[in-house]
Amino acid sequence: MRVVAVMNYKGGVGKTTVTANLGAVAASRGLRVLLIDLDPQTNLTFSFFTVDAWHNRLKDDLTIKRWYESELPGRGISLADLIVTPERAEDALVNTGGRLDLISSHLGLIDIDLELAARLGGTTTLDGSKRKFLDLHNCLRGALEDDRFADYDLVLIDCAPNFGLVTKTAIVASEKILVPAKADYLSTLGLDYLDGNCKVLVQQFNDYVNHKRDAGDYRPIDPGFLGVVFTMVQIYSQQVVLAQHAYIEEVRLNSRVPVLESKIRNSPRHFGDAGEGGVPAMLAAAGKDEVVSEFDQLVDEVLSELSLSGDRQ
Template sequence: MTALLVLSPDLLVDRRECSVQVIAIMNYKGGVGKTTLTANLGADVASRGHKVLLIDLDPQANLTFSFYGVDQWREELSKDATIMRWYEGEMPGREVELQDLIVTPPRVNAELEESGGRLDLISSHLKLIDIDLRLAARLGAGTTLGESKRKFLDLHGCLARALRHEEFERYDLVLIDCAPNFGLVTKTAIVASDHVLVPARPDYLSTLGIQYLASNCDELVAEYNDYVNHGAAKNDSDRAIRTRYLGVVFTMVKFHAKKPIGAQRYYMEDVRLNSDILPLNGMIRDSPRYFGDAGEGGVPAVLRAPVTDDVVVEFRKLTTEILDSVGTGAAR
């Protein structure tokens, strides 16, 4: 078993030249806590005095609505300042620069003021729902199979290229909240990321796809690196990638006598023994009180709950574990 995607030694080239670390938060399974983890992890890191950018790539836009009310989003962001504007052009990024879509959600940043940290967002749009189909139709039309494949691989690298812009060097961490699928937009997130973090509920259906996800990610990375390393890349700035699995974070864990309940421990152990993506030590307990109303307050639970609450104590440990593993030096 390995915690690294499969790569041949000649491909061990760092994708990024700047130090900002990018984490994709993904799982095929819906409702496992991806968005809740993204919002709270981002807020916790920012509360340590760091600059964090969240990117919402899910058409459900739940991450966006964790920081903006629907009316505010509609009035201030929906027309010009969502990721949809970036993906919908002839080729993503051709008509608008990614950095021009960054917004600073006011409520959470008011909470962060004393810490010196900052939490920025590139918001999503409900209409992103059919972007995969529209991109595929555009890229596949009227070309040979080989040329079509190269176009798709070029597209897979679009977010990585955009994040290499110097504007993003001011961030310590970029977190990408993915939709529960492995479509084109999700693939752009994987190619753009240094790390993949997989939230999962410790139950049968949520853990079922983890190994499948790992092999699909391996395949994507190998294919992309093959494309870049054999001179087929359309863009000179494309680089081989070295995406690493950070691990599985168990979410909505139910505790009894300070331990996860037996039924959940069974699935946690199953992932530990049988998956290429290993569980992290930290986990997030089931807390409908603090996490059940995600999206309503504009301020994630980790900044709202009392600092002595189990939820916050555990979450802070998890954040430290993730930052240590990522190696941003941000784990203070």
């Protein structure tokens, strides 16, 4: 099982679209994929379930909010019990041998970050607070060690555009981080900052694991960047427009975060409805066009970086 967090502080850069379509295409190649929606906006969930279906079937019992809300996430309620299979995507994957499951988010997850942060306080001893830090930050990683997740080839975690505690639990749980970004000033500005914040988190976590006398079963973490995938790229006459090309080269040459070869062009025709049909655009697409090829290339690149192979259908 390979776990990848899809994140960027910047909102609206294509994180959810990449997560849904990457997961769907990987599943169409025969892989068993689990998507986890950690964003209170719940966009990933709503790209598979209608709002009515979410209200009627998921909202009360089957969302990640319920899990983060428990005394210590992972105690009392099992993460694996929250797995659901979106039916419309399942139908689209018939005969592929793959599967696509989801752990749904909840609009109320927005309050959880503050609650979790409050729970970090409250101990007076240094050892006690280190233990709390490790317990909380490691919660998602620990939960994914449940046998019921062992069957998945790939777990993709769609993060909110922030660096709150819930996002941090995703980083601790992941071995790789995929960073969708637009090729513009504001989207590329934060990349080194993101790298810096990840390093601080990793260092603090590992220091606590190494120095705490009672670190329990905790092991050090070493999440690396899969890289930046540029999305919504403007193509003109088969070329990336000049201004965007300049931003992409700037990041490639000067950022500490590596840049993937694959890019996804701006295509409102494919991604305009944000998945309201319940089947990610790349799975619903009738034939092979440039955008489908670009996503295929992204999946090739990501699977190869993760040493996963999928049978191309």
